[in-house]
Amino acid sequence: MNNINVLVLVGNEPLAKKLTYPDGRTEYKGLYYDLWVEMKKGLLNKYRFEETFLENNNDTRVIEVIATGKYDICIAPFTPNYKRLKLVNFTNSIILDSPSILHFRKRTYFTTLYEVIKDVFITPLLLILTVGSLVAVLLYYVDSERWGKLGIKKIHHFRKAFLTVVSSFLSETGFLVETSSLYLYNIILIILILIISTIITVYIQATATNKVIELSKEGIYNRQNIQDRHFVTQTGYDDGEQIKKWGGNVTYEDKSVDEIVKEYLKHQSKYDGIVLDKTESEYYINYYKYRYSNLMISYSDFGFIEECFPVNKNKINFLEDLNLQILNVQTIGFTERMCKEYRNASDINLCVS
Numbered sequence: 001m002n003n004i005n006v007l008v009l010v011g012n013e014p015l016a017k018k019l020t021y022p023d024g025r026t027e028y029k030g031l032y033y034d035l036w037v038e039m040k041k042g043l044l045n046k047y048r049f050e051e052t053f054l055e056n057n058n059d060t061r062v063i064e065v066i067a068t069g070k071y072d073i074c075i076a077p078f079t080p081n082y083k084r085l086k087l088v089n090f091t092n093s094i095i096l097d098s099p100s101i102l103h104f105r106k107r108t109y110f111t112t113l114y115e116v117i118k119d120v121f122i123t124p125l126l127l128i129l130t131v132g133s134l135v136a137v138l139l140y141y142v143d144s145e146r147w148g149k150l151g152i153k154k155i156h157h158f159r160k161a162f163l164t165v166v167s168s169f170l171s172e173t174g175f176l177v178e179t180s181s182l183y184l185y186n187i188i189l190i191i192l193i194l195i196i197s198t199i200i201t202v203y204i205q206a207t208a209t210n211k212v213i214e215l216s217k218e219g220i221y222n223r224q225n226i227q228d229r230h231f232v233t234q235t236g237y238d239d240g241e242q243i244k245k246w247g248g249n250v251t252y253e254d255k256s257v258d259e260i261v262k263e264y265l266k267h268q269s270k271y272d273g274i275v276l277d278k279t280e281s282e283y284y285i286n287y288y289k290y291r292y293s294n295l296m297i298s299y300s301d302f303g304f305i306e307e308c309f310p311v312n313k314n315k316i317n318f319l320e321d322l323n324l325q326i327l328n329v330q331t332i333g334f335t336e337r338m339c340k341e342y343r344n345a346s347d348i349n350l351c352v353s
Helices: 031-041 060-068 110-144 142-150 154-169 174-178 184-217 238-245 257-266 279-287 318-333 334-342 347-352
Strands: 002-010 016-019 026-029 049-054 073-075 094-096 099-104 229-236 248-251 273-277 297-298 305-307
Touching: 002 031, 002 318, 026 031, 026 049, 026 174, 031 073, 031 334, 049 238, 060 073, 060 229, 060 334, 099 279, 110 154, 110 184, 154 184, 229 238, 229 257, 238 248, 238 273, 273 279, 279 297, 279 347, 318 334
Parallel strands: 002 049, 002 073, 229 248, 229 273
Antiparallel strands: 016 026, 094 305, 099 273, 099 297
16 A cells, blocks of 8 residues: 555644544544545545644645655645646645635724714705705795794794705605695795705715715725735735735735734734635634624635645655545535535535536
């Protein structure tokens, strides 16, 4: 039998997570590791596997140890690129993923409300007061009979006309209609006021809706707005290279992803976000959802990436056999089953495409 040295990267999703049970037993679980265990079943008649479990803090170093032959394969998601393909081979795509940026939403509900009031309501309010004054003068003289019936002092008649017009512009039209005389010129004036009121109301609603949508998206990164933004990621992450290609500044750190996330959460102003695979970002969103409810993911504009296992270039036969097993677990639906266990329902299509 051929010996295969297997490096299994340990950590949180999507890496293999070490579980320790009360009776002292230990077990490793995770999407890619569970897939590997299933693939391995079809290879045991030709290969003997020796697995080493290590925490990862540098993807570049992992590729190097596979290239030198210290290990023959690494069980963790890696994206093929030109530099890596010169050093190692890659299996067929196991699952598709997406580059993403894990970051904090930059606006609170109160700042959003303030911006909506400032940008949406101030100008219309000034317009309402100005136009309302002009229309109130017209209403005051055209429908002068109405004010004497109200039992208020004559000096307050214009104030009542002004309040009636302004309130109608803000959708309160009951008093305008109910106390009107039925002369034709009064009816025409009221219809005119109601038309203006409808236009103003629809305008304010539409503008407010657009503003809220705009503010809710502020801080969501895409290829056009990451220029000169400063992000952090683990050394060797190919996703970081893509963000740099689109104009972002990326700092690489020789730490585990978990350490990088914890440091970012403590010092939020140091970076604009963390570059991770989408599935990793989703893991931390769920993990910290009660402590950091304003964490969010930007990913929709960054495309998709293939996730593969890196294999030593001298293990061509093993690579071919492993690719058959990757096809097998996809064909029998095992990949989809594991994705349903570890991933959000919205990501299942990436596991079976």
